[in-house]
Amino acid sequence: MPARQINLHLVSDSTGETLNSIARATLARFDDQHVVHHRWSLVRSRLQLDRVLEGIEHEPGPVLYTVADSSLRLALEEACGRLGLPCLSPLDPVMELLQGTLGARAKEKRAAQHVMDADYFRRIDAMHYVLSHDDGQGTAGIRNADVVLVGVSRSSKTPTCFYLANRGIKAANVPIVPGAPLPAALEEPPCPVVGLHIEVNALIEIRRHRLRIIGAGGVRQDATDYIDPEAVKAEIIAARRLCTSRGWPVIDVTRRSIEETAATVLQLMEAWHARRKDGAVATAPEDPAAAVLGRPEGA
Known part of the structure; x- marks a missing residue:
C-alpha cells in the first residue's frame, strides 16, 4: 500500500x-x-x-x-x-x-x-585548524592537534576532520602515499593517531567518481595505478600494515557514515588518554565494529 x-x-x-x-x-x-x-x-x-x-x-x-x-x-x-x-x-x-x-x-x-561563548570559539578555532592541516598540510602544526587521521587517498579523512571540528576537535589528516615518507611529527606523535581503512572495490568506485568529476586530466582511467585493482589493493594493505606497525588503531569506514566514524574516533581518543593517564603500554585496540563489518583483507 x-x-x-x-x-x-x-x-x-x-x-x-x-x-x-x-x-x-x-x-x-x-x-x-x-x-x-x-x-x-x-x-x-x-x-x-x-x-x-x-x-x-x-x-x-x-x-x-x-x-x-x-x-x-x-x-x-x-x-x-x-x-x-x-x-x-x-x-x-x-x-x-x-x-x-x-x-x-x-x-x-x-x-x-548558539551563544558565542568559549565553546563556540573553540569550534571556530578547530575549523580553522582543519583547513590549515588538511591532506598533509602544515605538518609542523601536528604538535597542536587533538587527533591525526591517516589513510590512503579518498578514505574520508577530510569530511571526518570537519565533522570533528564541529565538536571542537582539532583534527589533522595525513595521506598515506606509496613511496612517500610520513611527516617526522608522526614518529613520536603527541596525540592519538587513527587509521581509516576502506575496502578495495569501494575505494576504486570513489576514485573513479573523483576522476570523472575532475576530468582525469586526460589520464586513461584503466591505465592509472590510482584505480588499478591490484595497485589499490597493495596500497590499502601497505597502509594497514603501517598502522599496525606503529600501534595505531584502524577504523573500517567502508560501510560507515561520517558521523559513525567520528564517534568511533572520539572513543579511541578517550581510550588513548585513559592509557596515558594510567601509564599503560600503548597498544592498538581493534576497530570496535570489526566483528560486524569484517576485517580488511591482508590485515
Whole structure:
C-alpha cells in the first residue's frame, strides 16, 4: 500500500537545526516516506508567527516546534487546536525531566545553544585548524592537534576532520602515499593517531567518481595505478600494515557514515588518554565494529 504524502511543519525561533535533526532521525525509521518539510526559522514575533500560521492552514500537517516565548507557544498551540492539527514541542519532556532532577526552572532563552561563548570559539578555532592541516598540510602544526587521521587517498579523512571540528576537535589528516615518507611529527606523535581503512572495490568506485568529476586530466582511467585493482589493493594493505606497525588503531569506514566514524574516533581518543593517564603500554585496540563489518583483507 503506497504511503500517503503529508506536510510536516518545523517551527523554530532559532536556526531550526534541532528540529531538522529530530525529523531526520525519526523519519529515517519509516520506509517509502512521502513527507514535505516546511521549515519556519527565526520566528520571534507575532507577525512572523501569523505568516507561519497562514502557511500551516494552507498546507495542513503536523507541527513540531522549538519556541521559547510562552505567548508565541500558546498562540501556535491554540491555532493548531482550532485546525485540528497535532502540535508538539519535542524538547519539553527532556526539559521537564531535567527541571525535576535539577530542582530549577528552565529560562525562556531562545538559541541558547548558539551563544558565542568559549565553546563556540573553540569550534571556530578547530575549523580553522582543519583547513590549515588538511591532506598533509602544515605538518609542523601536528604538535597542536587533538587527533591525526591517516589513510590512503579518498578514505574520508577530510569530511571526518570537519565533522570533528564541529565538536571542537582539532583534527589533522595525513595521506598515506606509496613511496612517500610520513611527516617526522608522526614518529613520536603527541596525540592519538587513527587509521581509516576502506575496502578495495569501494575505494576504486570513489576514485573513479573523483576522476570523472575532475576530468582525469586526460589520464586513461584503466591505465592509472590510482584505480588499478591490484595497485589499490597493495596500497590499502601497505597502509594497514603501517598502522599496525606503529600501534595505531584502524577504523573500517567502508560501510560507515561520517558521523559513525567520528564517534568511533572520539572513543579511541578517550581510550588513548585513559592509557596515558594510567601509564599503560600503548597498544592498538581493534576497530570496535570489526566483528560486524569484517576485517580488511591482508590485515
